[in-house]
Amino acid sequence: MTEIGIGIIGGGYMGKAHAVAHAAVGAVFDTALRPRLEMVAASSPASAARYAKSFGFARAADSWQALVADPRVDAVVIASPPETHLEITRAAVAAGKPVFCEKPLGASIADGEAMVAAVDGAGIVNMIGFNYIRTPASQFARRLIAEGTIGEITWFRGEHVEDFYADPALPATWRATGDANGALGDLAPHMINAALALAGPIRTVMAEIETVHPTRGGDPVGNDDQAQMMCRFENGAMGHMFFSRVATGRKMGYIYEINGTKGAIRFNQEDQNSLWLYEASGPEATRGFRQILTGPAHPDYLPFCQGPGHGTGYQDQIIIEARDFLQAIHEGRSLWPAFRDGLAVSRVAEAARRSQAEGRWQSAQPH
Amino acid sequence: MTEIGIGIIGGGYMGKAHAVAHAAVGAVFDTALRPRLEMVAASSPASAARYAKSFGFARAADSWQALVADPRVDAVVIASPPETHLEITRAAVAAGKPVFCEKPLGASIADGEAMVAAVDGAGIVNMIGFNYIRTPASQFARRLIAEGTIGEITWFRGEHVEDFYADPALPATWRATGDANGALGDLAPHMINAALALAGPIRTVMAEIETVHPTRGGDPVGNDDQAQMMCRFENGAMGHMFFSRVATGRKMGYIYEINGTKGAIRFNQEDQNSLWLYEASGPEATRGFRQILTGPAHPDYLPFCQGPGHGTGYQDQIIIEARDFLQAIHEGRSLWPAFRDGLAVSRVAEAARRSQAEGRWQSAQPH
Amino acid sequence: MTEIGIGIIGGGYMGKAHAVAHAAVGAVFDTALRPRLEMVAASSPASAARYAKSFGFARAADSWQALVADPRVDAVVIASPPETHLEITRAAVAAGKPVFCEKPLGASIADGEAMVAAVDGAGIVNMIGFNYIRTPASQFARRLIAEGTIGEITWFRGEHVEDFYADPALPATWRATGDANGALGDLAPHMINAALALAGPIRTVMAEIETVHPTRGGDPVGNDDQAQMMCRFENGAMGHMFFSRVATGRKMGYIYEINGTKGAIRFNQEDQNSLWLYEASGPEATRGFRQILTGPAHPDYLPFCQGPGHGTGYQDQIIIEARDFLQAIHEGRSLWPAFRDGLAVSRVAEAARRSQAEGRWQSAQPH
Amino acid sequence: MTEIGIGIIGGGYMGKAHAVAHAAVGAVFDTALRPRLEMVAASSPASAARYAKSFGFARAADSWQALVADPRVDAVVIASPPETHLEITRAAVAAGKPVFCEKPLGASIADGEAMVAAVDGAGIVNMIGFNYIRTPASQFARRLIAEGTIGEITWFRGEHVEDFYADPALPATWRATGDANGALGDLAPHMINAALALAGPIRTVMAEIETVHPTRGGDPVGNDDQAQMMCRFENGAMGHMFFSRVATGRKMGYIYEINGTKGAIRFNQEDQNSLWLYEASGPEATRGFRQILTGPAHPDYLPFCQGPGHGTGYQDQIIIEARDFLQAIHEGRSLWPAFRDGLAVSRVAEAARRSQAEGRWQSAQPH
Ligand SMILES: NC(=O)C1=CN([C@@H]2O[C@H](COP(=O)(O)OP(=O)(O)OC[C@H]3O[C@@H](n4cnc5c(N)ncnc54)[C@H](O)[C@@H]3O)[C@@H](O)[C@H]2O)C=CC1
Ligand SMILES: NC(=O)C1=CN([C@@H]2O[C@H](COP(=O)(O)OP(=O)(O)OC[C@H]3O[C@@H](n4cnc5c(N)ncnc54)[C@H](O)[C@@H]3O)[C@@H](O)[C@H]2O)C=CC1
Ligand SMILES: NC(=O)C1=CN([C@@H]2O[C@H](COP(=O)(O)OP(=O)(O)OC[C@H]3O[C@@H](n4cnc5c(N)ncnc54)[C@H](O)[C@@H]3O)[C@@H](O)[C@H]2O)C=CC1
Ligand SMILES: NC(=O)C1=CN([C@@H]2O[C@H](COP(=O)(O)OP(=O)(O)OC[C@H]3O[C@@H](n4cnc5c(N)ncnc54)[C@H](O)[C@@H]3O)[C@@H](O)[C@H]2O)C=CC1
Incomplete structure (x- = not known):
């Protein structure tokens, strides 16, 4: 020690x-x-x-x-x-x-x-x-996909939607200035990272970025309230992502739905201890999305609690993160996600901005 | 009589x-x-x-x-x-x-x-x-929006996703030929109609249409398995729709989520007797999406059952439709949705095809 | 014909x-x-x-x-x-x-x-x-249990709860008089029948019956608002049922949860097209309650709709019932549930009344 | 400090x-x-x-x-x-x-x-x-009830159900001996405490306690697998509780449903960040159970995270508990729940054992 x-x-x-x-x-x-x-x-x-x-x-x-x-x-x-x-x-x-x-x-x-x-x-x-990618549920989703449980991915849909800025009467604070504080700059990185982790690199994107409330309390707003992008992954899968800080009613809608040739996965951070898995096997009559409650059988859960379904929370993700950082230092090498992985995420967001400007699909790869 | x-x-x-x-x-x-x-x-x-x-x-x-x-x-x-x-x-x-x-x-x-x-x-x-727009839930959603319950619409997301063709081993029957039988031709019209009914006319679309399984059982497939489109409504709202017949696990995913400045609505046909409504009013601590079970208080429910929560089903929608057709004949005038409303739907799908061909946003209005 | x-x-x-x-x-x-x-x-x-x-x-x-x-x-x-x-x-x-x-x-x-x-x-x-026992979901539940999918039943919990009389300000109409119109007389039979159909005959019961609002609008109420009973099935399973017409918020809570040695089943009529099945098999990490959407693979669904997840409703149950009645007439023999099955249900309710009067467990079998 | x-x-x-x-x-x-x-x-x-x-x-x-x-x-x-x-x-x-x-x-x-x-x-x-009573959701439920949001309580239903001992093939370890390790001794206290905290003191109980699997791996089992009790609260409310360690499929079913004259509350620890509230007010057509996601507006949430819907977990409850213990020490007085509150819980369990032995309702109050 x-x-x-x-x-x-x-x-x-x-x-x-x-x-x-x-x-x-x-x-x-x-x-x-x-x-x-x-x-x-x-x-x-x-x-x-x-x-x-x-x-x-x-x-x-x-x-x-x-x-x-x-x-x-x-x-x-x-x-x-x-x-x-x-x-x-x-x-x-x-x-x-x-x-x-x-x-x-x-x-x-x-x-x-x-x-x-x-x-x-x-x-x-x-x-x-x-x-967010470190919850037991999302780590497990990653593993299931890597092991081929849902087959080849055919569709990825991601959202990061909250409503902290939904009320147009809220004043234009620092949140309302600077690309890094807009929906695409501030909220999107988590879900773009999830997309890359779960479905692989993104080849191209076609995006729309908008300021829903151009003024707040009389003052101009300098960044975006929401953004969407269609995307194409390198493995050929079609995808879509949506980011919003004005999504009335959504508190932590970090949501993904992934369709594959053999199954499908659904997740919503608002119920972070459930992963929904559909497997296209067995008799048709008993197929369905299964609500898997996280537990000791899932990654990084057991150290927090011996009982399944007892649940981890937001703070626990940061503890897992700290564990990995200490481990990286101990091993003397950067563990995923490193700065370069953060840059890969930023490149997707940047391609979205280009796409918005030019009204066309854009490459999300380094030039 | x-x-x-x-x-x-x-x-x-x-x-x-x-x-x-x-x-x-x-x-x-x-x-x-x-x-x-x-x-x-x-x-x-x-x-x-x-x-x-x-x-x-x-x-x-x-x-x-x-x-x-x-x-x-x-x-x-x-x-x-x-x-x-x-x-x-x-x-x-x-x-x-x-x-x-x-x-x-x-x-x-x-x-x-x-x-x-x-x-x-x-x-x-x-x-x-x-x-599908005729369920008590979706009729009520329409009324809520018209009455301003969720304020100005800021985002519309729609899906019509099923998995009847998800298995690539299924043969290339008549379903695999002809645009009208593809995902955009066959599934999309219902949800496009919902979009128009709930959020109003669509100005422009930017789409992607694809055949996930180009051959089935050795035979070529001649139409699309899935399609997505970003869209912009005339009222300024941003939107997105997705249609798929290869959405493993989804049986009748006629789903919409509508964000407004004062509230939000969610619906999934797989649970057609629930409408989820969020109202951004009252104390923050007791806000949340409300699961409204359809009942006599909702449009066209009472004739089917006096008890709320008892539920209507697929066939009942067609009965409501028949009632409207008889009523139209009785009144001697076409009731919504008439052929012209069907054409408006087709125009959106057609704009999506153009967009796919040209890689650009397209007008969804009559030229 | x-x-x-x-x-x-x-x-x-x-x-x-x-x-x-x-x-x-x-x-x-x-x-x-x-x-x-x-x-x-x-x-x-x-x-x-x-x-x-x-x-x-x-x-x-x-x-x-x-x-x-x-x-x-x-x-x-x-x-x-x-x-x-x-x-x-x-x-x-x-x-x-x-x-x-x-x-x-x-x-x-x-x-x-x-x-x-x-x-x-x-x-x-x-x-x-x-x-209610005739929905595709509940018929399928019965079949799953009969086929041993959930093993030996260890626990049965049933409810029939609504809130049509929850408001104490509602007047004391005919609903407020006569045992047959109380919660035990009016609501319980459906769920008792479900219990018998799903878990088999009931040996003994221990019950409580009460009038929550003894007067309504100044007038006395002559029957019960809610009742509960612990019960023991002949197969040895422990059980509980609850019936209420004052269950604020519940519209059609015909709910059952059945635990078995190999699996479990959950159902709520308020979402009558979903049956929840847990099977205690396969890797721990992917176990969970599966939301099975009813479809052509389930009893009596296909004649209503070819698409799974499209859903049947209340009226459709009555149509299935009519089919069985016609079939019984055609065959010249009573089909389940016949009057004698209705009597078996009444006997359980009657045993509950005796139990309430005597404060002891009572046999639910014919004397 | x-x-x-x-x-x-x-x-x-x-x-x-x-x-x-x-x-x-x-x-x-x-x-x-x-x-x-x-x-x-x-x-x-x-x-x-x-x-x-x-x-x-x-x-x-x-x-x-x-x-x-x-x-x-x-x-x-x-x-x-x-x-x-x-x-x-x-x-x-x-x-x-x-x-x-x-x-x-x-x-x-x-x-x-x-x-x-x-x-x-x-x-x-x-x-x-x-x-468990310390989650932001359950603390908030307590507050809502105390403030009268759901009116007078008419029904309390509680469960603490898990399935860690559902498989009859599991050996008879220490878990299988001693009342304190049985379902009533080990699992029940949490939910009994919740009942007392949410609905007030319990006057009488009528219970059933059973060993579903009397032997495990050939060895005798010396304590109970599940237990249920009907109960009557001092405020007059009717209630029921169920405890099981053989509830196949349930991982952390700490569940309560509370009906009141003005509203109702539902909670399941398996989704510990949601509290479901129904209020019998406003137009019938928009009533429904609201899924309230916990956030800074709820007790003891903010110190864990500034964002609503981001969620707390099992470990966080223990942190809240530690805070209260430190506070109690600091103030020099025991804070709820103190030993005496633990004893009140034990008395209810003990009354259940007496009731099981005598087949009658028993007082749950100190003699
Ligand atoms: N991973 C996640 O879930 C989240 C990540 N973030 C990210 O965390 C970072 C910080 O955001 P918040 O904690 O929300 O901001 P905050 O406004 O709550 O805190 C910022 C802190 O930085 C300090 N600070 C500002 N300028 C400084 C300077 N020049 N030198 C030293 N300290 C300085 C401030 O005193 C303050 O303590 C951002 O990059 C943000 O995007 C924020 C929220 C959630
Ligand atoms: N609203 C909804 O939920 C649905 C609508 N549809 C639509 O309904 C229409 C029919 O589709 P389905 O019923 O699924 O097809 P289907 O293949 O089940 O039935 C088609 C029927 O048309 C008859 N038919 C074919 N050619 C004919 C001809 N030349 N003259 C007379 N009859 C002819 C066939 O004998 C058959 O009875 C299509 O336009 C389809 O898009 C289909 C399914 C669901
Ligand atoms: N299976 C289910 O889901 C339900 C079953 N029921 C049962 O159905 C039966 C009827 O109940 P509801 O339809 O709710 O009652 P209701 O009050 O709506 O209708 C009763 C009907 O019986 C008629 N009627 C009364 N006395 C009569 C007489 N002497 N001769 C001829 N007609 C007479 C009335 O004119 C009326 O049309 C009851 O046994 C009730 O328990 C009621 C509701 C739901
Ligand atoms: N609040 C909750 O959620 C839970 C509470 N519990 C309660 O916590 C208590 C402990 O249970 P677990 O942690 O599950 O047991 P455990 O078996 O995991 O740990 C018991 C610990 O006590 C120690 N121990 C045993 N005899 C001892 C002795 N004579 N002197 C010193 N240490 C001794 C053991 O070395 C072991 O470290 C019990 O009262 C149990 O009912 C248990 C699980 C969950």
């Missing part, structure tokens, strides 16, 4: 989630490396101090620069806004420290490319924060 | 359904006109005779021509293949008889245009068979 | 349902006997005349006595209140006419015993109206 | 869960007291050492006696078998240390009474481990 000092940049939504995860992960997974909540940085020293006290960090940093440079910080978790991801990554690389970065991979595709170049050039262990 | 002689052309899937409907509709709805199962025609006199005996028609016709011409046949129901729709319509028009035609409106857009011209030119009462 | 004259007594909820059923059944099932809606009787000649016109009967009867005696009435359907069942049955027996009687079998156990004695003594074809 | 040394007895299913909970709770809830994983005890020093290393405790204890006596252990968590609960409690009381005990409260009602006497006599802060 070797201790490792964790430094987290950001103490908001995800900064806290990673703090809790690193507090719990050792007890849950009996990890080889044991995280120590060493330091937290935020937009001001005062807020960092508050976070440190509240989450139980040993110390607060005056700035992210100080955190990255600190000798007792052995690994860096970036949970600050996308605009900060590249610069922090560069500093972590310079300091030779493993780095975990929240999605999306920087504020632009250029940022993402620079981040991949930086970590891969220097051989720095790196990971990107696509947590 | 006036009797009316009904002549049905076709005694297959839908011919039988209409025969049962006309046998039952008077008792269910206490209609002003009372249908008499006068005559049935089929592809041969022998099969017509079998159908007549089996369904309880007074007589069998030697041919559809004989049926249309028969003086005791007061109204004609076309439940034969799309290729026959135009010619029969013309004969019915010539004979001055009201005509009900199963979807799709003929085998091609040209057929459909000719059919509309024929009936509207002669002032013949006409109707097209979009039965 | 032989015609048979049907006489229906009662034109209310169930009288109409049987009228529609007999209008449609020949077309749906191509029955050997073809019903002719010959005559309807009601509480007055005037209402009978209205029903005759509305449902399409050839004639109205001045009284049920006239109907039973009429030479063109070949078979009698009793859809009038329980108090009338015995007397009408006796007349039908005297006239030597097959008789179908709506549940419950008379207004009391004594009535039921007399009815069974009458029909069985005279060898009259008879049937009792337990329609 | 004051540190507090936590000693946990047991490192199995629940010992680990409490270890994780105390590792995470400070970061999640910013608690006044901050737990330090000080010491763990188990059935042998060797296993205690393994648990200490695996979960991150500072030290392992040679025995629970050593742990309770250790000066750096400020509070004791009992997660060892029921037979040990009483003796450990007495030691903790003697040492003047707050004690948290897993359910059930000792191996017998006598144990439970002695435990309550011990802690209450000495004024020791104490709590019992009913975690």
Whole structure:
């Protein structure tokens, strides 16, 4: 059991989630490396101090620069806004420290490319924060597909839909500016990553991106409320994805439906402990979608609970993520999903933007 | 109570359904006109005779021509293949008889245009068979939207997916030839009609149409297995539809999800007696999608059963349809959906074909 | 094809349902006997005349006595209140006419015993109206259990719960008087019949019966709002049933859950086209309750629709019932469920009343 | 921020869960007291050492006696078998240390009474481990009922059903001996506690308890596989509960359905992030059960995640429990549910055993 000092940049939504995860992960997974909540940085020293006290960090940093440079910080978790991801990554690389970065991979595709170049050039262990694909259910879906349970994929449909911005009366805050904060920039990466993980690389996309409410409270809105794309996977499968922050009634509609020649899979994060599987075998009269409740028979469930159907939750995904990051550091190699996987996701989103601009199908592969 | 002689052309899937409907509709709805199962025609006199005996028609016709011409046949129901729709319509028009035609409106857009011209030119009462929109649930959805319950529509998603052709080992029968028998020709019309009824006219579409299994049992397949289209409604709403006959596990996935600024609606024909409604009002803590079970409070339910939640079924939709056809004849004017509404549906499908050919968005309006 | 004259007594909820059923059944099932809606009787000649016109009967009867005696009435359907069942049955027996009687079998156990004695003594074809057990889903459940799919039954839970009388402000009408109109008398028979059909005879019961709202609108209520019973089946299985007319939110909660040593079954009439089956076989990781959508592979579905998942409804159950009644007449022997099966159901309810009175387990078998 | 040394007895299913909970709770809830994983005890020093290393405790204890006596252990968590609960409690009381005990409260009602006497006599802060009632959904259900949202309760139905012992081929291990390990002893306490919390004290019960498989692998089984009880609440409501470890297909069927005069609530732990609420208000046509997804608007959700519908899991309940235990210690007074609440639960189970023995209704109140 070797201790490792964790430094987290950001103490908001995800900064806290990673703090809790690193507090719990050792007890849950009996990890080889044991995280120590060493330091937290935020937009001001005062807020960092508050976070440190509240989450139980040993110390607060005056700035992210100080955190990255600190000798007792052995690994860096970036949970600050996308605009900060590249610069922090560069500093972590310079300091030779493993780095975990929240999605999306920087504020632009250029940022993402620079981040991949930086970590891969220097051989720095790196990971990107696509947590939803880590539920026992979605890990199991991936395994079922890989094992051929549903045959060849013929159709993939994905959604990431929420309604936190559905009310047009909500003011135009920072959420309403910057591509990285729009539906395509902020929500899409999780589901695009799921699509790539479950159905393989995407060859081409044809998209539509729109701002449903161009003004909010009198102020202009500078980014998109929803976006859709038809897509074609390299394995030939047809697909479609939809992303929305104005999907009234949907709270966490991270939904996928995958048809194959031998079966089908359905999933909705709003009921994250059920995976629906149809197998086109056995007598017609007893076929149907089966509601499989996750349990010890599924990936990464048992460490959380010995009883099936008892369920894991959002925070547990972040704990699984922390386990993988510690494992990656332990093994000295980046585990999936790494920065390069985050970049692959950004490329799909970027192809969507091109498609919207040109009204045509676009390649989603690197040029 | 006036009797009316009904002549049905076709005694297959839908011919039988209409025969049962006309046998039952008077008792269910206490209609002003009372249908008499006068005559049935089929592809041969022998099969017509079998159908007549089996369904309880007074007589069998030697041919559809004989049926249309028969003086005791007061109204004609076309439940034969799309290729026959135009010619029969013309004969019915010539004979001055009201005509009900199963979807799709003929085998091609040209057929459909000719059919509309024929009936509207002669002032013949006409109707097209979009039965699914007639469930109490979908009629109620339409009313809720019209009344503004979910506000302005921001997103429409529709599917009509089944899996009767999912198994690639199934042989290439007549189902595998002819656009009218493909997923876009055969399945799409119902959902396109729903889209138009629920969200209004469609301005433009961008589509993909594909044959998932190009051969079946060694023989070539001549039409499409699935199709998708992004669409833009005239009211500005973004939309998407998907149609498939190879959607493993789906039996009658006539599904729609409609987001609005004030609420949302979800429906799946596989559970046709539930409508899911979300209203963005009241305390956040008690909001949620409500499973409304159809009952006497919903359109056209009470005549089938006095108890809510007891449920209507497929055949009941055809009975409702028969009631409307009788009512149209009684009033001497075509009721929705008429041939022209069927043509509007066909135009959307045709725009999808153009879009597929050209790789671009296309207008779905008459040129 | 032989015609048979049907006489229906009662034109209310169930009288109409049987009228529609007999209008449609020949077309749906191509029955050997073809019903002719010959005559309807009601509480007055005037209402009978209205029903005759509305449902399409050839004639109205001045009284049920006239109907039973009429030479063109070949078979009698009793859809009038329980108090009338015995007397009408006796007349039908005297006239030597097959008789179908709506549940419950008379207004009391004594009535039921007399009815069974009458029909069985005279060898009259008879049937009792337990329609819910006739859905394709519940017929299939019965078959699965009979074939051993779920192994030995270890637990049966049934409910028949509605909320039509949940509001205490509703007045004390006829519904509030007479055991036959209470929850145990009116709602329980369907589910007790299901229990017997699915899990076999009941040996003993221990019950509680209560009037939740002793007065309504100032007037006293004379019968029960809800009742529950623990029961022990002859095969050793433990069970429980609950019946309520004040189950706020439930519209047609005819629900059963059956656990067996090898599997389990769940059903809710509110989604009557789904049967949920769990089989304890195959890898643990892919086990789950399967949502089986009814279709042509299930009993009595195909005549209503060729497509699976398209669904049957309430009225279709009555059509299936009519088919069986015609078939029974054709074969000259009572088919399940006959009057004696209705009596077996009444005996369970009666044992529940004794149990409530004595506060002890009671035998549900004939003494 | 004051540190507090936590000693946990047991490192199995629940010992680990409490270890994780105390590792995470400070970061999640910013608690006044901050737990330090000080010491763990188990059935042998060797296993205690393994648990200490695996979960991150500072030290392992040679025995629970050593742990309770250790000066750096400020509070004791009992997660060892029921037979040990009483003796450990007495030691903790003697040492003047707050004690948290897993359910059930000792191996017998006598144990439970002695435990309550011990802690209450000495004024020791104490709590019992009913975690399921702590989900945001169930806490919210409790609040809704308390606020009168569903009116007066007319019916309570509860289940705790799993299938871990459904296969009769499973051997007769320790699980098959001792009342405390049977369905009524092991599973029932959670749901009985829920019943008391949601619907109030239980006056009388009438029960059945049975061993479905009297032998397993040739060896005799010494406790019950399932049990049911009808119950009457002090507020007059009728109720029923069922407990089973042989409920094939059910993984975590902690289910309740509560009918009231104004509404109804349904919940199933297998989908722990949904609460179903029906309100008998507004137009009939839009009434229905609402699926409320838990979120920041519900109790104890926000500290786990800022997004609604993202979901909490099993482990999170234990974290909430730890927060309450720390809070109780901080305030110097036992918070609900305390030992006395555990005893109230045991009394209901004990009344069920008496009822089974005597075949009559029994009081569930202290004599
Ligand atoms: N994986 C997931 O489920 C989610 C991921 N995210 C991602 O996490 C990242 C952070 O988002 P949230 O936590 O929602 O944001 P937030 O606004 O809740 O928190 C951002 C934090 O970053 C800190 N910060 C801002 N600028 C900084 C600077 N220059 N130096 C140091 N600290 C700085 C702020 O003080 C704050 O503590 C984003 O990349 C976002 O896309 C966000 C929510 C969910
Ligand atoms: N609304 C709905 O839910 C459905 C609508 N349809 C539509 O109904 C129409 C018929 O389809 P199905 O009933 O499925 O076909 P089917 O193959 O089951 O029956 C076709 C019938 O038409 C008769 N027929 C064929 N050629 C004829 C001719 N020249 N003259 C007289 N009769 C002729 C055949 O004898 C047969 O009885 C099609 O337009 C189809 O798209 C079909 C299924 C469902
Ligand atoms: N199987 C099922 O799902 C249901 C069965 N039922 C059963 O059906 C039977 C009838 O109930 P509903 O149709 O609900 O009652 P209802 O009140 O709607 O209709 C009763 C009919 O009986 C007629 N009637 C009454 N007394 C008569 C008499 N002396 N002579 C001739 N006609 C008379 C009335 O005119 C009326 O048309 C009852 O036994 C009831 O338990 C009722 C509802 C559902
Ligand atoms: N709240 C919940 O959801 C659950 C509660 N429980 C309860 O938790 C308690 C423990 O059950 P599990 O964790 O399932 O058992 P387990 O068998 O998984 O673990 C029991 C632990 O107690 C230790 N132990 C046994 N005898 C001991 C002794 N004399 N001194 C010190 N340690 C000893 C063992 O070494 C083992 O680590 C029981 O009261 C049980 O009813 C169990 C499972 C779920």
